[in-house]
Every structure is written in C-alpha cells, then in structure tokens.
Amino acid sequence: MFRNIGEVALLGWQTLVALPYVWRQRRKVADQLFEIGNASLFMACLLSLFIGGVVALQSGPRLAERGIGGMLGGLIGLSVAEELAPVMMSILIAGRIGSAMAAEIGSMRVYQEIDALRTMNINPVHYLVLPRVVGITVGLPSLVIFSMIVGWGGGALVAVLNRDIGLTWAEYFNDLRLNVEAFDVAKGFIKSIAFAVVVGLVSCQQGLATIGGPRGIGRSVTKAVVNSIVLILILDYFLTRLLLVFQR
C-alpha cells in the first residue's frame, strides 16, 4: 500500500494543476454527484440512523443508571458529528463509489480506452480523474452533513423509545444543542473533505495502474477499497490531533 502513496501524491498534484479545467468537465462532475447521491443516499440514511441508535442503546442505559442520562444528547451529538458520520460515510463511499471508480478506470485501461484518449491528445487526468475527485470532494461532505442529522435523529428515537433511557425529545435535543458547537460540526466536515480526496485519488490511481485482464481489475478494486479505508483511519487520527490544537 505504501508503495502507491507516492503515485497517489503525484496524481493529487496533477489533479490540483488541472483544477482550472474543472468548468469544462462540469457535466461529468454533475454525473459523479448524481452517482454519489443516487447510489448512496438511502444507504447513508439507513447507516446513520442505526449508528445514532446503537450509540444511544450502548451508552444511554449506563448513563441513566448513574443519573446522568440527560447527557446522552451531547454525547451522541459530538460522537456522530466529529467521528462517526465522517468516518462511516467515507468508508461507505469508498466501498460504493471508490470501487466503481477503480473498476471503471481499470476497465478503460485494460481495454485500451485510456490509450485511445491519449492518441486524441486528451489528458486522462483532466478527463477521468478531475471530475471524479471534484465530484466526490463536493458530494461526500454533503452526505456527511446529512448523515449527522439523521444520526442525531436515530439517537433521539432510541433515547425516547427505550424505557431504560426514557428521555423526552426536548431533553435530548436541548443537551445536544448545548454541547455541539458549530466548530464540532466543522471538524467532521473538514475531515470528510480530506477523506473524500483520499478515496477519490486512491481509487483513480488504482484504476490507472491496472494491468492484466478482469483479474487485474478485481485486484485494483480490492486495493482501492482496502487502501482507502486504511488511509482514512490513519488520517483520522492525525486530523483529530490537528483539529484539537485549534479547539484549544
């Protein structure tokens, strides 16, 4: 995996240099956004609902036993906004969209479509990588904001309906509002931008590096997803450290 990091960084630089051409590729960016929304919105909703719910189910009764059940709203609000929504959504997108990117570009590489682009003097980074990376960088953070709201809602449902917790809607959301600041949401948002770039670049790089036939495409897809998830989790730690500095 670490052998590919240099190639991912180089692709990142080439994509950055290509950014002025993004308006030309706006239709393809819109296609990518549609793909992210269309393919992932329902799954994101379901996943977020249960993430909020399971955190409430695990921690709610314990907090209630100790007489601090009223803190559940803040606990879920912070954990979902800062950690669970950006990380889980990024993993979901790596699995659904990153794998599709690696498979599509990999198949184009294997079947000489990328060579055909080069012979037409069309830069594959401009044509294939730029719209995908920009699309995912816009789409994933939007999905993360949506996921935060649904996750908070999932936590609220369990907090209100579970008899061992027994909070009211007002108690839950008042505590959430008191404890979750705009910067906490911004932290999750910033993380999701970084994760989106990682997923986009890793998936495109794996696609472009595909060799062999269908087996090579399968290998690239697996590597794209696994490498993306590993990098997301490593980057999450360092971003958390960095953002904690700003919070102080």
Next chain:
Amino acid sequence: MSAHPQGVSVRLRGIRKSFRGVEVLRGIDLDIAPGEIFVMMGPSGSGKTVLLRHIIGLERPDAGEVLVDGKPLPEESGLGGVRMGMVFQSAALLNSLSVSENVGLYLEEHRVHPPHIIQRIVEEKLELVGLKGAGDKMPSELSGGMKKRVAIARALVSEPQLLLYDEPTSELDPLRSVTIGREILALNRRLGVTSVVVTHDRDLACGVANRVAFLSDGLVRFVGSPTELRANTDPLVRDFLTIDFDSNHSTSEIP
C-alpha cells in the same frame, strides 16, 4: 484546423524496447516520408504494434529516438502539436459513450467547433464508413467490424497529419476489408495524410502500400515497394506472402 493538412514525416532511429527482460525491438531504423502509406508486416510477435505505439507516444523507447515532423515527441504527454489518429486493433471505443459521442470526442474535448458543427462532422464521418444512422447506438450493440469502422471515423475527425492503423481489416469480411483499404487510399490522396498500417492482410498491404517493411524478431528484414516485396527471396518473407493450405512450404520457420 486546415482543410487539407499536410502529412508529416516519421523517423525512427535505433529503437530498442524490452518488456520484463525480453527484447521486443532490437534496433529499428525506418524513415517514413510525408504523405506516404507505409505498411508494416511480419509474423505475430515481431514487434509491429509495439513500434506503432512508439510512433504515437504510447510507449517510450529504452534507446533510440522517434522524430515526428522532425521533432521528438514531448517527454511528459501530448503529441507535440502534431495531429495524430490511431485505429486500435480492438477499436478501443469508450464503452460508456454512444457511437456519436465517441466519434465527436476529440472535437468536443478540444472545443474545435460549436456543437451543431460537431454533430454534422460526426454524421459525415459515420456516413463515410458506412454507419449512417448508427450514432445513437452504444459500442456494446455493435459487431467487431462496426466497432472498427467507428474507430476509423473517430480517428478521422481530427483531420490527422499522421494516421496509424493497427490491423484495420481484422474482424472484417472481404468486402468491407476492400472498402477500408480503398478508404485508406482515398484519405491519403484527399488529405495527404501520412498513414502507417500494421497488418497481416497480404492483399491490403500490397493494395495500398507505397512501401512495405517486413519485421521479424524485432528487426526490419526488408523495406521496399510491394513489387520488390513480391520479388524478395528471403524464405521467411516468401513464406509469409505465399503460404496457403495447399502449398508445401514449411511453417516451422515462421515464429
């Protein structure tokens, strides 16, 4: 874009290329004149396609140089300001685009014309290759031969100065092969485009070529006119040109 572009020259000097330790090209020297139809023949695995990929910059030589229009191709990417087109053996159409979108891709991406002109050019080129009305089809709906013709139409829209064909008549019936051969000749006459054709098709080679090169084991064994090719006494060249089911030639010499 000029309506009648001039073909460009191609000069190959000492081209060597290895893949995983196997030397595929072992020092190729060739000169292709502007506007010439130059055919490269030879047994499978002799390095013809690899050489073609060097000319258009899809491969970089381990040693030697490729000069197109007297200039080396840029190191990084791009074709150094020369308009080139290539018809791949597999056609290499973009499967996610329709036939029209494939053919118009160059013009669309380089903003050469407004959309209605692009549409007209695309229709013209499709008609030229006998695919009028097929613009809305997807590549998966086409036969191998139709894909090849779309690839030719796609290569033509840029009004190339250098046009490379990799096995343009494979997967085509004899009638369509002759049509494609005639089209190669007509383009050459009408546009003055330099054409480099890699083929196993003996009829196509002798029918369209100004000159033919015969490659074997990564080396050029013969360069000359089709008449000189037919008169050549090299056993490998002679076997390649004359072998058929009834002949008594040994095929053991052909790699």
